[in-house]
Amino acid sequence: xxxxxxxxxxxxxxxxxxxxxxxxxxxxxxxxxxxxxxxxxxxxxxxxxxxxxxxxxxxxxxxxxxxxxxxxxxxxxxxxxxxxxxxxxxxxxxxxxxxxxxxxxxxxxxxxxxxxxxxxxxxxxxxxxxxxxxxxxxxxxxxxxxxxxxxxxxxxxxxxxxxxxxxxxxxxxxxxxxxxxxxxxxxxxxxxxxxxxxxxxxxxxxxxxxxxxxxxxxxxxxxxxxxxxxxxxxxxxxxxxxxxxxxxxxxxxxxxxxxxxxxxxxxxxxxxxxxxxxxxxxxxxxxxxxxxxxxxxxxxxxxxxxxxxxxxxxxxxxxxxxxxxxxx
Numbered sequence: 001x002x003x004x005x006x007x008x009x010x011x012x013x014x015x016x017x018x019x020x021x022x023x024x025x026x027x028x029x030x031x032x033x034x035x036x037x038x039x040x041x042x043x044x045x046x047x048x049x050x051x052x053x054x055x056x057x058x059x060x061x062x063x064x065x066x067x068x069x070x071x072x073x074x075x076x077x078x079x080x081x082x083x084x085x086x087x088x089x090x091x092x093x094x095x096x097x098x099x100x101x102x103x104x105x106x107x108x109x110x111x112x113x114x115x116x117x118x119x120x121x122x123x124x125x126x127x128x129x130x131x132x133x134x135x136x137x138x139x140x141x142x143x144x145x146x147x148x149x150x151x152x153x154x155x156x157x158x159x160x161x162x163x164x165x166x167x168x169x170x171x172x173x174x175x176x177x178x179x180x181x182x183x184x185x186x187x188x189x190x191x192x193x194x195x196x197x198x199x200x201x202x203x204x205x206x207x208x209x210x211x212x213x214x215x216x217x218x219x220x221x222x223x224x225x226x227x228x229x230x231x232x233x234x235x236x237x238x239x240x241x242x243x244x245x246x247x248x249x250x251x252x253x254x255x256x257x258x259x260x261x262x263x264x265x266x267x268x269x270x271x272x273x274x275x276x277x278x279x280x281x282x283x284x285x286x287x288x289x290x291x292x293x294x295x296x297x298x299x300x301x302x303x304x305x306x307x308x309x310x311x312x313x314x315x316x317x318x319x320x321x322x323x324x325x326x327x328x
Contacts, residue, residue, distance in 0.1 A: 037124040044123040049079035050114070052088055053129050059092045060105070060282055061289060061304035064158060065135040068150065068311070070127060071109050071157045079125070081109045081157075082117070093278050104279065105164050105286055109157040139302065139310045139321050147315075154311050160290070167283070168290045175251050176294060179228040182221055183295030184213060185306045186233040192263040194327055205302035206324035210238050214245050216299065216320075221249070224297050224318045232288040232305070235260045253291070255284040 034049070051070045053063060067083055074081035085093070086100035093101040100114060117124055138147050160168065186207070193201045210233075217229055229250050231242050236257050242250045273281070289305050292298060293312035299320045300306035306321070 034125050034127045037126055038119050040121065040123050045118070045121040046112075046123070047079045048082060048112070048117055048122050048124045049074040049077075050082050050084050050117075050124065050126040052084045052126060053090070054088060055129065056088060056091050058090050059304060060090075060286060061308040062135070063090065063102070064308045065137065065304055065311070066129065068136045068154055068158060069134060070129075072153050074109075074127070075157070080112055082112055082114060083108060084114060084126075086114060092273075093282055094273060095275050095278075103161065105161060105282065107159045107161050135304075135307075136311065137307055139300075139307055139319075151311055151314070160286075164283070164286065168287045171253065171287050172291060172294055175253070176228070176230060176291060180226045181228045181230050181295040182217060182224065182226040182297045182299065183292040183309070184217060184229060184231040185292055185298075185300035185303070185309065186210060186213065186231060186238055187301065187303050187305070188234045188238060188260060189263060190303070190327070192260065198327070201327045204327050206327055207301040207303070208322045208324060210241055213299065214241060218245070220297070220299065220318070220320070221246075226297055230291060230295055232292060234258070235263065253284055253288050255288075256281070 037050075051067055051074070053066060055062075063083075063085065071081045071083075083102045083106075084100065085102040086098070089095060089101055093104070095101050095104070102108075103113065136150050138150050141147055159165075188207070188210070190201060190204055190207045220226075221229060227249060229242065229246050231238070231250065231252050233239060233242075233252070234257060237260050239252060239257060242252070285305070289309045290312065292300075292306075292309035295313075296316065297318040298309065298313070298316045299322075300309070301322045301324060310319075
């Protein structure tokens with residue numbers, strides 16, 4: 001028997017015997033389909049494409065970079081995209097059943113929401129996970145035309161709603177206006193999750209240690225001639241380390257953080273957050289990413305928030321994204 005056929009048969013046996021394999025393959029199949037919900041005979045008023053994600057264990061900016069590609073697909077195929085995080089919410093943002101959590105922070109791409117759908121006059125389809133679309137990732141791209149293209153799509157179709165826009169602009173004036181700023185994105189939760197639940201972090205990018213970031217920031221602040229370091233992080237220890245190292249030159253958003261030992265990143269903690277607490281966390285997180293996008297220079301490791309900050313920006317005078325490999 002040829003080796004390739006042996007492995008095919010082996011995989012088929014796993015698929016038949018083990019429920020988790022069947023569930024995973026079924027999920028992949030569902031996520032790569034576009035389902036018609038109705039079919040208007042004659043000329044429809046609009047062709048609607050509802051964009052959903054079946055994956056609940058992702059954050060706002062994972063949604064951002066996936067829905068960005070899905071929106072482009074809808075526009076290119078002549079459909080009106082509506083982002084639906086009401087039917088299936090992500091675990092980071094629990095909310096009452098009637099709330100589309102996307103709209104808590106962002107406008108709909110073309111101004112139409114789920115309540116605007118008229119099934120008697122509009123053709124309506126639902127696209128799970130962008131119909132197999134992949135997240136937009138351009139931090140490693142060297143083609144300025146490609147980078148400019150995706151920034152333009154994001155600027156046109158993923159806009160902060162009025163309340164969020166007002167809030168982030170106030171924070172920008174308070175923290176960054178009239179300064180030359182180096183932004184630093186830090187995600188200690190990846191390291192913590194790798195310690196307590198390594199199977200949950202598999203395939204994610206390894207984040208740069210805080211000590212290395214501080215040493216590099218000292219170097220680049222002088223080399224790039226910046227007078228302020230704005231950093232985003234999750235733990236009190238990181239806040240202390242940056243202020244100890246940079247004093248009045250350091251700034252960050254004043255928000256709830258935890259001690260590293262108390263971090264419990266993972267499904268259980270996320271699912272138990274009350275709505276008000278989850279909303280405050282996401283509001284501050286989105287604000288941090290927006291502020292990173294407004295910095296003059298940017299240092300980060302690969303993660304969805306860093307990618308979104310890069311896409312939101314108009315470009316940086318200097319940019320460094322570490323290549324540390326992935327968790328296995």
